[in-house]
Amino acid sequence: MxxxxxxxxxxxxxxxxxxxxxxxxxxxxxxxxxxxxxxxxQSAFTGFCPAAMIFRKLGFKAGCAFN
Known part of the structure; x- marks a missing residue:
């Protein structure tokens, strides 16, 4: 995912x-x-998302959400 x-x-x-x-x-x-x-x-405008930071540390890789 x-x-x-x-x-x-x-x-x-x-x-x-x-x-x-x-x-x-x-x-x-x-x-x-x-x-x-x-x-x-606010995350849509600023790009700051605490959940994304946590998931990134858990090993999730960035990628397109709709592929």
Whole structure:
């Protein structure tokens, strides 16, 4: 799996988890969803993505996410 695919899969998983927590645990977990969305937007503009840095250290190689 490429680095790009790993980051997309991680982001999608975190969004689904945060929505489930909002629905079943507390409506305040919606702020977790907001944080995830904000982080995705800022990484699109700045290129800074903590998840990508972690996945890179775990051995994922950069590559096109859609090949």
């Amino acid at each position: 490429s680095l790009d695919k790993a980051v997309l899969a991680f982001a999608g998983t975190m969004v689904l988890i945060s929505v489930a927590l909002t629905f079943w645990v507390s409506p305040l977990f919606v702020w977790f969803t907001v944080f995830i969305g904000f982080n995705m937007i």
